[in-house]
Amino acid sequence: MILGKVTGTIVTTISHADFKNRRLLVVQPLMLPGEKIEGDFVALDNTQAGVGDTVLVNREGNGARQVMDNPQGCVISLIVGIVDSVYIESLD
Helix, strand or coil, X not given: CEEEEEEEEECCCCCCHHXXXXXXXXXXXXXXXXCCCCCCEEEEECCCCCCCCEEEEECCHHHHHHHHCCCCCCCCCEEEEECCCCCXXXXX
């Protein structure tokens, strides 16, 4: 699981049956200083998140399919929570 910031939405006219009644959102991973920067990715929304929200994303297909209760689901990244706040304590 990773933390990310929702930066946009994706609108489709035709989508896979597993995506019905769920939104596709663009998520930018949140990284600590010095970590390798990862690119944005698309995640299926399970929480009614919106642009600007900090979210918890399950980026492992089997776990995402379990949350969706669809063992054959076509999904890798699934937003499973909206984060209220993040506190990082320095270990120095």
